[in-house]
Amino acid sequence: MRALQHPDVEDMRLATVLSALADPVRLRIVAELARSGGIVCGQFDVPVSMSTLSHHLKVLREAGVLRVTPQGSYRTHELRRAEMEHRFPGVLDSITRAIGPL
DSSP states (O other): OOOOOOOOGGGOOHHHHHHHTTSHHHHHHHHHHHHHSOEEGGGOOOSSOHHHHHHHHHHHHHHTSEEEEEETTEEEEEEOHHHHHHHSTTHHHHHHHHHOOO
16 A cells, blocks of 8 residues: 655645535535544445545545545544644634534
8 A cells, every 4th residue: 555645734725725625525524534533435424436535535635634544454534633723723623513413
């Protein structure tokens, strides 16, 4: 499994984060991650194919919203809460509260 790149906190841009969160499927992914703390890729409850899910996860990862951690043959996805809070105080919490229950 190849290593995935995550942006450094200083390189994260608010416009990129907000653009990544502008899609309803990605908002649903963020809501699921906020509720669960971490999810293995194949266990997201979203109405898209696996390849489309992979694309959405990549957009969120490259924006700095989530971190992907290899766990054997799987990858766990989790929100980068501390990094997001440091870079953009209150933004992620506000968004997850606004999403509400799924």
